Each structure stands twice: as C-alpha cells, then as structure tokens.
Amino acid sequence: MNKTHIDMWDECLSIIKDNISPEQYDAWFKPITSVSYKDHVLRLMVPTRFFAEQLEERYMKILAATLFRIYGRDVQLYYDFFQIGSDPDTLITQQASKESPAVKPGNRNPFQNNIVSDFDSQLNPKYTFENYCGSNCNKIARSISEAIATDSHCKTFNPLFLFGNTGVGKTHLIQAIGIRIKERNPNARVLYVPARLLESQYVAAVAAKPSRINEFINFYQSIEVLIIDDIQDLMHKPGTQNAFFHIFNHLHQNQRQIILSSDCAPADLKEMPERLLSRFKWGMTCQLEAPDYELRRSVLEQRAAQDGLKIPTEVLDYIAANITSSIRELEGVVVSLLAYATVLNREITIDLAQSVLANAVKVQKKSINFDMIAQRVSEFYGIELDQIFSKSRKREISDARQMVMFMAKRHAKMPITAIGTCLSRKHATVHHACHSIEERIPIDSALREDVEKIDALIRN
Secondary structure: OOOHHHHHHHHHHHHHHHOOHHHHHHHHHHOOOOEEEEOOOOEEEEEOOHHHHHHHHHHHHHHHHHHHHHOOOOEEEEEOOOOOOOOOOEEEEEEEOOOOOOOOOOOOOOOOOOOOOOOOOOOOOOOOOOOOOOOOOOHHHHHOOOOHOOOOOOOOOOOOOEOOOOOOOOOHHHHHHHHHHHHHHHOOOOOEEHHHHHHHHHHHHOOOOOHHHHHHHHHHHOOOOEEEEHHHHOOHHHHHHHHHHHHHHHHHHHHOOEEEEOOOHHHHOOOHHHHHHHHOOOOEEEEOOOOHHHHHHHHHHHHHHOOOOOOOHHHHHHHHHHHHOOOHHHHHHHHHHHHHHHHHOOOOOOOHHHHHHHHHOOOOOOOOHHHHHHHHHHHOOOOOOOHOOOOOHHHHHHHHHHHHHHHHHHHOOOOOHHHHHHHHHHHHHHHOOOOOOOHHHHOOHHHHHHHHHHHHHHHH
C-alpha cells in the first residue's frame, strides 16, 4: 500500500523524536502537520513565520537529514502559516531558505572552490542596520560602523575592532557593515567568516599539501572587506596567527577594510602575539556595552513585531527590567513566549513571562534586575516578598516598597513607568518615593546607613 503524505511525515516525526529532548519535540515539532507532498514538493503547516525561521536556525540539520531519508534528496520544503493578527482566511506560503540543507545541501566554505569571481559572502540578510536597535550603549559603535559602510574610501577606522560580552550584538553590527557595502556595490568582494572557520580552513590547507597554504593566503588577500567574528578564537593557534598576520598586512597596505570582533579588548588577548595585537590597535577600537533598558525594550518590541506577536506593555516592561545582560537572551524569551502561546494556546501575561524567565532563560541570580532588588530589600527588612507587591499600607511595608522603587531606579536604571508596572503602582507614586528618599539621605543618618547596606547586598 502506498504511503500517504501524512504517513511519511509521521515517519519523520518518529525519527526526530528519538534524536531530541521531549521538551524540544513538544515545542517545535509536535505542532507541525503535513499539508501535501507532490512532485518532490513538501508543504508543512507551521504556527507562524517566526516558527519557521526558528526551525531553520535551530533544527535544520536534523530536519534536513530526516527529510532526505524519507523523501529523498530532491525534496523541496515549503512552510504554510497564518500571520498572527491577520485575516485567518489568508494562508501564507514560504519556501525554506535557499541556504538551508533541505534545499541546497553542501558546504558554504568560500575557500572550497579556490579564488572565484562570484563567491558567497556568508552574510546573513537579516543582520541589517535597519533592524539593528540603537541606544546610548551602542551609539558610537553604530555610528562608526555606518560611516565605514557608507564611505568605501574612509580608512580612518581600519581596522575596526569591536569588543563586548557575548550577546550584545557584535555579530549583527559587523555583518550590517558588509550588507550595506554589498547594497551599494554588489560586486564588492566582502567576506564574513568566524575565526573558528578560518582556523579549520587553514588546518585543512596544511593537511592537503604546501601549495594549498599559499592558495589559502592568496584567497584571503583578494578580499576587499574582510570581517572576522570572534577573533579571540585564534588564541593558541600559532599557525593560523602567522597566516593571518600576512593576510592582515597585505589587506591593510592595499587599503582594504578589516573588521574584527572579540569578546574582550585587544589588551586582554593574552595569548595573541604582540605583532598582531599592535596591528589590531592601528585603527578604531570600540566597545559594545551591555544593553541598557532602552535598548532591551526596543529589541523586545522589534522581535515581537517581526512575527506580529502581541506582547502587552506590562510584559515588555517586566522582561526588559529582568533580562539585563544579553540581547540574545531577550530574543530567546520572545521565542519561548511564542512557543508557549502557540503550543499551549495561552495568552501572554506577566505570569507566563515569569515562568519563561524562570525555566527557559535561567536568569543569573547575580544579575541586577528588579526581582533581585526586591528580594534583597525584603531580606534586609525581614519582610515577605509578597507583602512588598501587596496593597498593604503598613508603614514598614510601605517603606520597604519605596526602597525597592529607589533601588530599581538606582541600580537597574529602570524608567519610573517600568518600576510602577512591576509594583502595580502609578507613575506619580514611584516618582514621589524616589524623590523622597533622595532628599532624606543627606539628613537622615539611619536611612543613609540602610541605603549603604542594601547597596552592598545588591552589588554582592
């Protein structure tokens, strides 16, 4: 008996279920159904566009392998979905990304075919300046990056060395430079490459034959704009360091733009040879700081809007106040909220956000956020945490609540409206509390001592 398209997809689900965790399967594969399979074209129904994008980013390797096994190598994958908030009778169909293994299997290594006139720049089209959220914490880095991307003759910032902690947006920004340059000049030889890939290419060249090392170096010396991500991964790699030294020198001497990113400043790359470190400092070194509240809020709004996901204002405020260190974590929260809301058919509420933050993102306890501040203040005054969030007007509870407001503004840099949202209080109430404590600190020694002790608890 011939198998139906539903039977074939059930076989795929069975294979996938055996290779990932139950939680991942329930969230990302259980909601998918097979629409049809005809003439090597497979159509799958997924909850949303964002759901499809996450499948490709997170699970395409196992999905592609499974599709090839059940449907054959000629399979073409399409996603069907309804846009959240749109007319439910309007069905949208989108083909899987051409770069995904389900459509175009193969190695995207630009060195694979030696030096060619047309090669893959390996730039992710979603990393543009247009969807790069800005605020004071990344204003300088963004301005310099746009200057490089807009004026190809500007070599004042060559090399550009961007550094910052994981998840602050370095990869997005350096790829945005490459995309803008390609938009202005499609023939420009722009290449984005992670340092680990550069290392693996060098090792492969060494293992092949001596002439391949020269080909490797010649290829990279032909690039007009070289963008290397996570340059710190070349530490303890003397062979690749030496090859990159010659590549760097050639590109710089020939007025080619070099863009580097790292999780630390050049001075902290202890295992990098001094001759390379000195060259990293020739141009512009710029830090991307941890995202401030304004940026975190903007990222949340943008990520939600991309898929039409409606997140209430109070939920956005809560998440932005409590995820303080990484843009990547913020994006993870939106993905988790989408999965919960879609799979469990739940409204997005503060309670759901609290559950996601507690279980999906695993916020670090030492992170200075609103929940951590409220916990420290309640411990200091010996008051149950729930009482601070209650409507009680008892003096000791009211005083502790005002201290939470003051400390949230002081340490978490939260706007007054966001603090009010977390405590279910009006803007004027929070403003009065913060102003009152600020005025009393110089003249009230007991209050000043309490503030100093709570400051220490929060910092430690």
